[in-house]
Amino acid sequence: xxxxxxxxxxxxxxxxxxxxxxxxxxxxxxxxxxxxxxxxxxxxxxxxxxxxxxxxxxxxxxxxxxxxxxxxxxxxxxxxxxxxxxxxxxxxxxxxxxxxxxxxxxxxxxxxxxxxxxxxxxxxxxxxxxxxxxxxxxxxxxxxxxxxxxxxxxxxxxxxxxxxxxxxxxxxxxxxxxxxxxxxxxxxxxxxxxxxxxxxxxxxxxxxxxxxxxxxxxxxxxxxxxxxxxxxxxxxxxxx
Amino acid sequence: xxxxxxxxxxxxxxxxxxxxxxxxxxxxxxxxxxxxxxxxxxxxxxxxxxxxxxxxxxxxxxxxxxxxxxxxxxxxxxxxxxxxxxxxxxxxxxxxxxxxxxxxxxxxxxxxxxxxxxxxxxxxxxxxxxxxxxxxxxxxxxxxxxxxxxxxxxxxxxxxxxxxxxxxxxxxxxxxxxxxxxxxxxxxxxxxxxxx
Numbered sequence: 095x096x097x098x099x100x101x102x103x104x105x106x107x108x109x110x111x112x113x114x115x116x117x118x119x120x121x122x123x124x125x126x127x128x129x130x131x132x133x134x135x136x137x138x139x140x141x142x143x144x145x146x147x148x149x150x151x152x153x154x155x156x157x158x159x160x161x162x163x164x165x166x167x168x169x170x171x172x173x174x175x176x177x178x179x180x181x182x183x184x185x186x187x188x189x190x191x192x193x194x195x196x197x198x199x200x201x202x203x204x205x206x207x208x209x210x211x212x213x214x215x216x217x218x219x220x221x222x223x224x225x226x227x228x229x230x231x232x233x234x235x236x237x238x239x240x241x242x243x244x245x246x247x248x249x250x251x252x253x254x255x256x257x258x259x260x261x262x263x264x265x266x267x268x269x270x271x272x273x274x275x276x277x278x279x280x281x282x283x284x285x286x287x288x289x290x291x292x293x294x295x296x297x298x299x300x301x302x303x304x305x306x307x308x309x310x311x312x313x314x315x316x317x318x319x320x321x322x323x324x325x326x327x328x329x330x331x332x333x334x
Numbered sequence: 335x336x337x338x339x340x341x342x343x344x345x346x347x348x349x350x351x352x353x354x355x356x357x358x359x360x361x362x363x364x365x366x367x368x369x370x371x372x373x374x375x376x377x378x379x380x381x382x383x384x385x386x387x388x389x390x391x392x393x394x395x396x397x398x399x400x401x402x403x404x405x406x407x408x409x410x411x412x413x414x415x416x417x418x419x420x421x422x423x424x425x426x427x428x429x430x431x432x433x434x435x436x437x438x439x440x441x442x443x444x445x446x447x448x449x450x451x452x453x454x455x456x457x458x459x460x461x462x463x464x465x466x467x468x469x470x471x472x473x474x475x476x477x478x479x480x481x482x483x484x485x486x487x488x489x490x491x492x493x494x495x496x497x498x499x500x501x502x503x504x505x506x507x508x509x510x511x512x513x514x515x516x517x518x519x520x521x522x523x524x525x526x527x528x529x530x
Contacts, residue, residue, distance in 0.1 A: 135496075295493075301454060
């Protein structure tokens with residue numbers, strides 16, 4: 095089932111001589127259980143695409159559907175509820191609140207949505223446990239390593255009934271082994287039934303996705319076809 | 335990759351048969367680099383000719399046993415410390431991009447994108463191999479990473495080439511200038527581009 099659908103989405107900033115077409119006629123559908131990577135150079139429109147998919151920004155033209163709902167028809171409140179309930183965000187700099195513990199950070203979106211404090215904490219602990227950081231539940235972000243902070247951020251993004259996971263360069267400044275850990279977690283979260291979109295300029299990160307979409311000057315110029323299984327690598331090829 | 339030295343390394347563990355050497359080689363490279371039987375026997379014959387291994391003189395083909403000699407151990411130790419690939423290989427992908435820059439009616443950015451996509455698809459396959467492997471499968475992790483970093487290096491070169499060509503096209507659309515600029519770039523770490 096399609097969890098995210100962009101139909102002919104365009105975004106223009108400024109006007110007249112300073113007009114910038116950040117996105118131009120984007121068609122993109124992401125189904126439940128699928129992780130899609132958006133790859134492109136700086137200024138190709140990757141982050142704009144993500145903020146529009148996350149309903150944080152409106153397109154100039156076109157439709158955005160999240161979990162079947164046309165975002166443009168939603169009231170402000172309904173849209174905020176959609177963001178809290180259905181969409182999880184993972185940012186490059188983690189964006190954890192420094193004054194809250196790991197568990198409180200993860201529980202926050204649930205509490206904002208009306209879940210009782212105790213229930214929210216129990217669900218948060220479960221999410222932290224799934225990401226192997228349950229023992230850090232009562233520590234503050236400043237006391238955690240970069241890798242641990244990012245795990246907490248992912249727990250916050252997938253906690254509850256999230257349907258869509260959006261990540262902007264989610265491995266930040268992590269080294270390649272920790273970065274790989276983050277991508278493993280995002281991939282696992284998606285394969286449990288969430289639709290995921292990760293934007294990156296890094297081909298290694300993108301290669302964790304089921305599908306890689308190439309963005310250039312605000313347009314989708316190409317995408318990978320469903321790759322054959324890894325067994326295709328085992329066939330004897332030309333010698334190096 | 336030196337099959338010759340990989341076989342010597344396996345023989346440091348004790349005498350082995352040809353077939354056993356092939357199976358152990360594949361197992362220890364995470365089966366990412368398959369060998370054919372012919373390669374194994376030809377290499378063993380050459381090693382024997384050079385005095386680096388000795389056969390036990392019994393059996394034929396897969397049944398023939400080999401052990402490493404003192405000269406073989408010496409050769410292996412030397413090889414481990416010898417720098418690899420000092421001369422840059424001629425990279426077919428670089429040549430294709432250089433040709434595409436000059437060829438009328440060809441959009442070099444399209445050519446770049448075709449290769450970028452194929453490289454990323456190959457990376458997806460290696461990443462999936464790694465993702466599906468057991469956490470403690472060190473060999474497969476190391477071998478898959480080696481291929482991934484190699485492929486990523488080529489993707490990054492394509493990104494840089496693309497950006498350089500666009501910048502030049504924006505500044506001065508003369509094709510010959512673009513070509514001159516690109517040809518002055520040092521050769522990238524090369525490998526076969528036919529990855530798909």
